[in-house]
């Protein structure tokens with residue numbers, strides 16, 4: 001242990017402390033298993049054939065690994081009447097999530113910056129109102145939003161969904177960036193003002209590069225929220241423009257024929273994969289970003 | 298280059314008044330040093346001149362133009378912040394050239410200015426580092442450099458040398474003075490270092506609680522403090538202020554009493570007239586530590602006066618030794634030659650140069 005411990009921190013030695021550490025890691029191990037078991041079962045099931053699922057037990061490893069279920073879930077499973085698998089819907093989700101995340105994060109960053117570094121009368125009131133938006137449940141905005149989309153002529157389209165997610169996400173992204181920028185010394189912005197930079201010059205050249213941890217946190221948060229969203233997707237899109245979460249639901253809920261658990265599992269994993277990927281790639285920054293501001297310097 | 302004029306400048310943060318009607322006229326090319334206790338509003342005043350805070354009242358003129366509504370970037374100033382305020386994601390080089398980049402200074406000029414200032418501040422080897430990789434003193438020098446590379450009309454310095462080691466500080470002090478002589482720019486400079494204030498300033502403004510108590514040449518401030526505050530604030534160790542009663546005893550004298558005995562300081566000739574209305578009442582006598590030395594050490598011809606006191610503490614500083622004793626209920630300090638020092642608990646005969654004494658009215662705090 002001593003070699004892998006954070007360099008140089010002195011810690012107590014002795015039997016009692018050794019035992020406590022072993023206990024600690026045992027508990028952590030149990031939690032770890034608890035979280036990983038469902039994933040394992042999904043993985044295992046998706047790699048089994050239907051016969052094997054019917055005869056075997058839930059937790060057993062597949063006897064014979066087959067990717068048929070994955071291929072079917074990806075390319076040929078039936079979503080409603082259309083049997084092209086999840087592929088087109090994944091694409092819908094990507095088309096929705098990328099602009100929605102980008103726009104809401106960018107606007108949140110500008111908002112947070114303006115609210116903290118160019119304070120104007122009423123800034124706190126505006127922020128309080130925006131914060132209020134973060135606590136409004138999805139269900140409350142459904143009807144007004146549907147009406148708005150109808151008026152704008154965006155009903156049932158991916159663009160409509162982008163707008164919904166951007167607007168709804170703004171409360172969160174503004175909150176994240178505002179809190180991050182609160183911790184950034186005003187002096188830095190003042191120095192840049194004296195150096196001759198303006199509102200957007202300071203934003204793009206000084207403030208935004210500093211905000212990398214906040215950007216990562218916000219992007220991950222928004223990505224997971226928007227990608228995983230089901231309610232807005234099912235409410236504001238129809239058939240071909242459904243995001244993948246809605247399509248997954250339709251795959252699993254298809255009532256015709258036998259229940260293909262392996263295809264369902266594979267489809268579920270495929271749907272969840274992008275968020276997993278984002279965590280793996282940027283998780284390091286996520287944790288760092290959440291802790292940012294806790295310690296100065 | 299520009300003059301600066303402050304006209305009844307007020308600043309309130311919410312309901313707290315931080316700057317309370319300051320009037321000040323700074324001539325073109327002057328080196329003004331602001332001193333005052335922590336929290337008296339020095340940084341706030343700089344921020345007002347820079348345009349980083351809006352005025353609550355009054356007017357600020359730079360180069361004769363009212364700049365109340367002119368944003369910082371158009372005021373043609375450069376500033377060194379007390380907190381350094383370096384851009385953490387930029388290298389030292391980019392930190393220093395940012396102001397030139399935003400003002401579209403040609404590349405060649407930028408490089409030349411950067412090289413010159415980097416050499417002046419001994420930071421040539423740090424140019425590619427980020428602020429996070431620098432020590433406090435190095436950061437402070439970069440903050441200085443960022444202001445110096447520009448060629449503004451006015452420089453504002455907020456304690457720019459506070460974090461440097463003693464040797465570097467003296468070196469930088471000289472460099473700043475030389476720079477001022479060479480460029481002749483108007484400078485407003487905040488410091489807590491009295492020697493810095495005395496050596497650099499063409500005029501010093503002593504601030505207290507949002508007011509300017511005295512604005513004058515270093516010599517004026519030191520030799521002719523207008524009131525008790527300035528007298529006590531300027532000088533290190535600070536002026537000894539003895540309270541006593543004015544009596545008549547072959548001329549006017551100030552009688553300072555304590556359990557160890559009575560001392561009758563003769564009131565200096567130039568202050569006799571001003572002190573006479575106070576006969577029988579209290580006055581405060583101000584004596585700087587260097588005005589109290591070993592008997593016989595003053596130049597002949599001065600109005601000398603001697604008294605004995607027991608020494609409580611001896612503080613050698615190197616060039617001088619401070620002798621701490623009690624008189625009139627206060628801890629007083631005499632500044633003597635190290636060779637004249639005595640051991641604690643023994644009697645020492647001080648000689649005072651009364652011509653350098655100051656007298657204050659205890660009711661108003663003003664100098665007579």
Ligand SMILES: Nc1ncnc2c1ncn2[C@@H]1O[C@H](COP(=O)(O)OP(=O)(O)OP(=O)(O)O)[C@@H](O)[C@H]1O
Pocket residue numbers: 310313315333334335336337338339340341342379
């Ligand atoms: N934004 C603010 N809101 C409220 N009060 C403030 C603000 N900025 C400064 N003050 C108050 O104004 C007073 C003057 O502050 P300032 O920073 O000008 O002091 P200073 O003379 O520079 O002190 P120091 O020598 O410690 O740097 C202080 O009492 C401070 O608490």
Ligand SMILES: [Mg+2]
Pocket residue numbers: 339340341379455
């Ligand atoms: Mg200050």
